[in-house]
Amino acid sequence: MNDFDFLIVGSGLFGAVFAHECHKAGKKVLVIDRRQHSGGNVYCEHVNGINVHKYGAHIFHTNDKPIWDYVNSFVGFNNYVNSPLAVYKDELYNLPFNMNTFHQLWKVRTPQEARAKITEQVAALQINDPQNLEEQALSLVGTDIYEKLIKGYTEKQWGRKASELPAFIIKRLPLRFTYNNNYFNDRYQGIPVGGYNQLTDRLLEGIEVRLGIDFFSAREALTALAKTVVFTGQLDEFYNYRFGMLQYRSLRFEHEQLEIDNYQGNAVVNYTEREVPFTRIIEHKHFEFGQQPSTVITREYPEEWKKGLEPYYPINDDINGKIYKQYKELADQETNVIFGGRLAEYRYYDMHQVVASALHTVRLHLK
Structure with a gap:
């Protein structure tokens, strides 16, 4: 007898939305995450009253009104416009x-x-x-x-x-012949008031979440807890890398607290010359128009991914495409495992796309 209807591996946006919809439908859900916090890569750390985007800048933007209404039903969003x-x-x-x-x-x-x-x-x-x-x-x-x-x-x-x-x-490079610094063309954009934890915490409200649990350290016992596993981790890791490792680019973040109220006057500043080792500096308070007396900045350093580092950007070239196809064929044969999210699907997702994918997938399975 299973204790839960669904075991959800990963508490990022895909897992949290999936869990919420299952819980709402009266299903018994357990969410596990190998990190010591929930929320996946949108998690924010509170530092001196500032919500620090711990895993890189996340700016919600979409043209999809139902998705915008969905996330706003959990938390209000401010009117931040990305103008790097x-x-x-x-x-x-x-x-x-x-x-x-x-x-x-x-x-x-x-x-x-x-x-x-x-x-x-x-x-x-x-x-x-x-x-x-x-x-x-x-x-x-x-x-x-x-x-x-x-x-x-x-x-x-x-x-x-x-x-x-x-x-x-680079299939195309958008050139805009207007004086318009709004990075996104989407109609709706902003940051959750109070940070992304407000969104993920409310999605996971009333649901059992166990942190610091590595699915692969007790795979059999954890799988036995539920009728269905929802897996949002790396697809190649799920199959023990039997066809080889899928490649990613990773990132290293260097966070710094400064006892000044304003470091660069903008949330995102890119550094485009090769000689500067980081790609950009994020000043987090500007995402929420903060007036705190101090500030927190983050330098972002891209690096080659290897096992043990966080995988961020899939390298969707021909070689990796062939490897992924082999894993996908195995995944499609599973009867009690659902795969979803950027790692399990080996594709780059914007946040609104993750939410849409999770809603589509969960509604399909709840039917």
Whole structure:
């Protein structure tokens, strides 16, 4: 006899939404997580009244009104709009690439002047069949934008020269010919008032959550507790890496408390030159318009993933695609295991997509 209807491995957004919907439907649910806190990568640590995004900046954005209404039913969201800046040497640029950026680069003032400048640079390069990311980017935006705002940042992010990366990584580069620094085009965006823990804690309200529990350290005993396992961890680890390890890029975070009220005047500032080892600095208080007397910043260093590090970005190239397909074929044959989330599906998800996927999956199974 099983103690629970569902054992949910992982308390991130997918697991928390799945657990909430099951609990609401009267099912008995147990959530476990190997970390000492719930909430997965959206977890915030409270430091001097500031909600620190412990695993990198998370900004909720979507055009999907039902998903926006769903998350807002647990916690109110503020009106934070993501408008990052980019630093290249001693120069400062607005992102995404828009008329402010083009004026900062070339002192142009009209969309016609900006288009002409980009067209002129692209034409001079004569790249008709891009063979790598560098050529692909140059053929889309020309030399200046590529050299100052793309090349160094991309090489740090991927740990490889842009000329060694496949062209498909950059299918397009959005160029915005308006003076608009809003990074996302989505209609709805913001940060939960009081931080993301407010959202995940309310999703998991009334549900048994056991922290510091590694599913793989007591797999048989844990599986026996429930009729169905919902697994949100790494798919290759679930099958003991039998077809090899799927590859990821990882991140290292360097958090620093400063006894000043404002370090950089913006939540997100990217550092695009190759010589600066980190890709960006996050100043967390600005996500919630904080007025605290001190501040917390985080430098973000991309690094090669290896076992024991946190997997962040799947490397969705042909080699990994073939390995994932083998694991997916095994997963599809499972009768009492449900796989979901970015690690189990080996794909990059924005938060609204994780919530949508969890709702779709749980409703399908509760039927």
